[in-house]
Amino acid sequence: MAAPSMAAAIAASLPTPQSAPTPSAPSYEAIPASMSKVIDIDVEIPLTHVQLDGLVVSKIIKHSRESGGSSAHGLLLGLDFDGVLEISNSFPLPHHFTDDDDKSMKGVARYQASMLRSLKEVQADDSVVGFYQAMTLGSFYSQSLVETQAIHQDKLRHGGVVIVHDISQTARGNATFHAFRLTKAFLDAYKKNNFSTDSLIDHRLTFSSIVEEIPLRIRNNPLLSSFLETLQSTSPAVGNTIPPQATATSSIPHSFSVLNLGTANVTRNLEQIVEAMDSYKTEEGNLAYLQRQIAREKARADAYVAKRKEENATRVTQGLAPLPEEDVSRLFKIPPEPSRLESMLLLGRIDAYSKSLEETSGSGLVKMYAAKAGATV
Amino acid sequence: MPLAPPSSAVHVQNATPGFLSSPGRSPSFVTVHPVALFSILDHYLRRTDAQERVIGTLLGTRSDTGEIDVRSSFPVLHSETDEQVAVDMEYHRNMYELHHKVNPKEVIVGWYSTGSNLNTYSALIQNFYTQETAPHQAIHIAVNTGVEAGQPAGVKAYVSSPVGVSPKPENAVFVPIPCELRFKETERSGLDLLLNASSQSSSSAHPSTDLDVLESAIQSVYDMLERVLTYVRSVLAGEVKGDAAVGRYLMDTLGQSTDDLEKGGFNASLQDTLMVSYLANLVRSQAEVSARLALTASVPK
Numbered sequence: 023m024a025a026p027s028m029a030a031a032i033a034a035s036l037p038t039p040q041s042a043p044t045p046s047a048p049s050y051e052a053i054p055a056s057m058s059k060v061i062d063i064d065v066e067i068p069l070t071h072v073q074l075d076g077l078v079v080s081k082i083i084k085h086s087r088e089s090g091g092s093s094a095h096g097l098l099l100g101l102d103f104d105g106v107l108e109i110s111n112s113f114p115l116p117h118h119f120t121d122d123d124d125k126s127m128k129g130v131a132r133y134q135a136s137m138l139r140s141l142k143e144v145q146a147d148d149s150v151v152g153f154y155q156a157m158t159l160g161s162f163y164s165q166s167l168v169e170t171q172a173i174h175q176d177k178l179r180h181g182g183v184v185i186v187h188d189i190s191q192t193a194r195g196n197a198t199f200h201a202f203r204l205t206k207a208f209l210d211a212y213k214k215n216n217f218s219t220d221s222l223i224d225h226r227l228t229f230s231s232i233v234e235e236i237p238l239r240i241r242n243n244p245l246l247s248s249f250l251e252t253l254q255s256t257s258p259a260v261g262n263t264i265p266p267q268a269t270a271t272s273s274i275p276h277s278f279s280v281l282n283l284g285t286a287n288v289t290r291n292l293e294q295i296v297e298a299m300d301s302y303k304t305e306e307g308n309l310a311y312l313q314r315q316i317a318r319e320k321a322r323a324d325a326y327v328a329k330r331k332e333e334n335a336t337r338v339t340q341g342l343a344p345l346p347e348e349d350v351s352r353l354f355k356i357p358p359e360p361s362r363l364e365s366m367l368l369l370g371r372i373d374a375y376s377k378s379l380e381e382t383s384g385s386g387l388v389k390m391y392a393a394k395a396g397a398t399v
Numbered sequence: 400m401p402l403a404p405p406s407s408a409v410h411v412q413n414a415t416p417g418f419l420s421s422p423g424r425s426p427s428f429v430t431v432h433p434v435a436l437f438s439i440l441d442h443y444l445r446r447t448d449a450q451e452r453v454i455g456t457l458l459g460t461r462s463d464t465g466e467i468d469v470r471s472s473f474p475v476l477h478s479e480t481d482e483q484v485a486v487d488m489e490y491h492r493n494m495y496e497l498h499h500k501v502n503p504k505e506v507i508v509g510w511y512s513t514g515s516n517l518n519t520y521s522a523l524i525q526n527f528y529t530q531e532t533a534p535h536q537a538i539h540i541a542v543n544t545g546v547e548a549g550q551p552a553g554v555k556a557y558v559s560s561p562v563g564v565s566p567k568p569e570n571a572v573f574v575p576i577p578c579e580l581r582f583k584e585t586e587r588s589g590l591d592l593l594l595n596a597s598s599q600s601s602s603s604a605h606p607s608t609d610l611d612v613l614e615s616a617i618q619s620v621y622d623m624l625e626r627v628l629t630y631v632r633s634v635l636a637g638e639v640k641g642d643a644a645v646g647r648y649l650m651d652t653l654g655q656s657t658d659d660l661e662k663g664g665f666n667a668s669l670q671d672t673l674m675v676s677y678l679a680n681l682v683r684s685q686a687e688v689s690a691r692l693a694l695t696a697s698v699p700k
Binding site for chain 2: 075076077079080081083084087088110111113114115116133136137140143144145146189191192193194195196197219222223226227228229230240241242243245246247248249250251252253254278279280281288292295299362365366369372373375376377379380381382383384385386387388389390392394
């Protein structure tokens with residue numbers, strides 16, 4: 023199984039949380055009084071925002087597109103400052119865990135360590151604050167994501183965040199990023215490694231309460247802003263004619279891909295919903311089977327106890343010594359309650375798929391009416 | 400999509416130098432991916448006070464037609480003094496190896512520096528990178544960050560040829576070649592997001608919903624129609640002399656047949672979309688109900 027090995031590899035190489043490096047001055051200097059309020063050494067200020075740098079945005083998009091599918095993941099680097107987690111850099115993690123676990127695990131850990139060291143040498147941020155994960159059609163729930171984040175939340179300052187990026191939505195013309203972390207209730211259940219029905223009820227867990235979203239902002243540094251501005255501004259072409267707009271060129275021309283009616287994704291989306299439903303059904307079947315097995319074993323144990331009691335009662339009336347009450351748990355192996363984590367994640371996936379389907383069809387409706395209005399004029 | 404103001408310079412194709420056995424064609428055209436560009440800018444921002452300019456390695460792919468696609472870049476440590484220039488070659492090799500692990504398709508194609516100052520040291524560094532990319536030629540990209548007054552921001556690409564009777568590494572002619580910004584259409588929306596972020600005063604933006612994006616797109620189409628309409632009206636009124644080319648463009652664009660829409664294609668499509676929307680809603684509520692049921696179905700005790 024590849025997933026736990028990756029999580030473990032990340033965990034192995036994570037630095038232990040250290041005192042906050044001050045963004046303005048090297049950490050060995052005294053923190054100026056004006057800054058003492060916003061720099062928290064003891065991790066006291068809760069995170070209110072996640073701030074994503076333009077560089078990270080484009081890096082994630084590039085990596086996600088190139089690896090195609092939802093396999094792209096990498097680490098986020100940055101600092102937290104006055105409740106805002108500033109993510110200023112990222113790097114992709116290699117993805118091929120085909121050879122034996124131990125070797126690839128060590129490979130990833132080594133890769134990560136040397137990458138961090140290299141970044142430090144060129145004055146880039148080198149503290150890990152979370153990881154990113156690409157997804158398609160809005161669904162990101164998976165065991166490995168949950169596992170990795172659970173480890174992060176234990177080890178990193180502020181628990182770290184996971185940023186998910188939807189490739190298919192970006193292709194539709196709306197790049198989206200969401201920052202998440204696991205909720206306390208889920209983490210509690212996860213640590214106890216108990217996802218039985220009782221535990222779910224105790225923690226009030228449904229798929230919607232696995233993660234909580236943290237508001238996210240995109241920020242460009244001033245240099246990038248001004249550069250983009252230059253790229254976007256139209257420069258007059260040689261040989262000017264009227265009207266000037268028609269011949270002006272720009273590095274980044276207007277794009278109207280948002281207006282494409284394109285419903286190609288809908289079929290794929292529907293297929294994925296059906297697929298997820300199928301696996302959910304299988305999972306439910308497994309759970310029900312285990313549940314029945316438990317019930318059967320329990321019934322047998324109960325019957326045994328009842329029989330023994332009855333026997334004892336008759337022996338007592340006959341004046342004989344009662345037989346000892348044996349430990350039933352040793353005679354009957356009652357299997358442990360099955361974990362409902364997988365089925366919960368599958369439900370979450372179904373919900374996410376249909377949500378993205380809903381959004382596509384919603385905006386599709388608007389586009390259709392817009393096209394019709396244009397046609398009838 | 401050119402990266403710099405158009406120039407009237409003729410891009411000379413340098414003939415294959417006699418002593419360089421270059422397989423394939425020499426680079427004739429360079430495309431730069433935004434990520435590479437943004438990394439360079441970020442590196443420039445993080446330079447130390449002592450550094451005048453920063454340099455780094457460009458990674459990308461080569462095509463047979465002599466086109467080079469720069470896909471990413473990473474910074475390399477270097478120091479320049481009056482007497483000497485030093486590039487941390489070990490660092491460069493390490494970083495390349497790390498990048499290679501994740502993205503085996505990208506190879507070293509050249510190097511970048513900030514500022515548009517080409518000097519002896521540039522020639523020396525170019526010489527080093529030519530060894531790295533051998534047997535292909537290395538390209539050099541000079542990014543002007545636009546920080547210094549009087550110099551517009553822009554990107555220029557060069558290849559080098561040796562100069563002089565007896566070629567020395569510190570002598571080279573940098574020949575400019577055309578350079579463009581290129582990205583996939585599917586990545587366009589990410590760039591839009593950044594453009595949005597930089598146009599807002601606080602320099603920060605929240606990712607918006609699909610409908611918001613759609614609304615702004617429709618709004619901009621609306622504005623354009625408005626502009627065309629004003630132009631056409633003024634031509635009709637005789638205020639402006641009409642341009643035949645514009646007229647033909649308008650004819651082509653607006654004269655598209657919409658028969659299909661009127662012949663019931665719209666209704667059929669509308670029904671499909673509504674059906675899909677209904678289905679999506681149904682699935683969502685089922686999933687929600689199922690999750691809640693799992694909570695209530697407690698084990699009888």
